[in-house]
Amino acid sequence: MAASNYSLKVNRELLDPGFESYRLSLDAIPTYNVELDAAVEEVKLKDTQYTLEHMRAFGMYNYLHLDPWYEDSVLFVDCKGRVLSLSVTLDTALGKPREVFRISADSSRCEDRLCASVSLTSATWAALSDGTGRLHLLRTGKRGDSSHSKWEPLFSEDTGEPFTVLHSVSHVQAGVHNMEVLLLRIQKDPQETKGSGFSVSLEWITVANTAGHGQEKSYEVRKRRVLRGKSVPHYAAVEPRGRGLMVASEKPFVFTHVDGRPVERPEPEPMEEEKTDPIYFWQQTAEDVTVCVRLPEGVTKEEVQYRLTADNVSIGVQGFPPLLQGQLFAPVDPEASAWIIRDNKSLEVTLQKRSEGPVWAELVMGDRRGEHVMSDEQAALIHQRLTHLTSEDLSVSSGYVQASKRDKKFATCAPNFSYASLCECLRRAFIYRQPSPVETVLFNRKQGRQVGQVAKQQVASLDSDKPILGFRATNERLYILTSSNLFVLKVNNN
Incomplete structure (x- = not known):
């Protein structure tokens, strides 16, 4: 089966070069607490699950599930095997989570079991793993309704080794209802002689309604595909129409079996694009930018075509297209800039910055054919700024809090991007x-300029000493699950 690998790179145009830091805010975050009548079903790693991939897949599993079709509705599974749902309409009057489905009691006796996992397939369907290797597809009805109807299992199958459900989708093809489910396992690989001996397996199952028109629904497996890789994906999902998979991981995945039959595996495409030698190199200080452009051998200064304005540059050789052309990252002073040919093979251009201090992110906007060489001065400046942004001083006077927490467990973001949040293993969440x-009028004391807007950071401390097991965000609320409590934080008032 065909597979393409692409390298994911940072789009630096999305970064704000003028961003300074987060300012710690002492504004209170309204926090509401639901005490659970039974503990959340937490399955801890066993001695045989000792690899980093086991930790990523199961040790850091998010036990709280957010319903994307019904805002502010979350689900989890407790130690009694109950799938519990809580929908919030009024924070000050939180009800008790209600049971929508119950897993068989026999599931808890499996020695190799994993945590139960849920994926909301559509507005009326869900996929459920009991943690022992059994997959359930459940007709939920419209979950946003006020009715307390239980979920109805219409498909159940023992798929073998335990797994977690990564993703599922529902779609109709040629009048037939199909559900695509993506399962994750970490298995011993007998062909792996190096490393831990484990590999990561993704099983993509298509389940379809085989009943005729007017007959009772009957779902059966239509197709199975298995992929293997060496790292737990950061993201994995089935395309909405079931036409393919999207997997983002540190290492590539390849198809190994389709419907139980081995797949002939071509050599996987390289993850990195073939690199070409840079056309130019550039370096900067607080005052100027130095550019070295490669020239064809034997070029004289009379053949050099050089044009510079405050905002644009064009460098080339007579009779050829420009080697470097476009809008500069920031204005320069053309009168104080100059160029010279070095060793008959390169053109060295010195550009005088019009504003001293700001660091350029690139030389010419959108041009990726050059390579930036960091000067000692710039390295010291960046180090100073990074130290400033990652200060561990939590005092109010400094107003800054370290952004990359060493004890971070989960990270999430509101769907409308109004806030991002992360939590530690115990008690604290950062917004x-x-x-x-x-x-009010604020000034940057270092640069002496007025600050027009501020990015705030808030810290919430939960009234609990239990580890955080689940962490989800909506536009208005942040949900935090421990073994005995579900906390609801009102982050925004919309």
């Missing part, structure tokens, strides 16, 4: 808000 205008 980072988008920059917003300030009502």
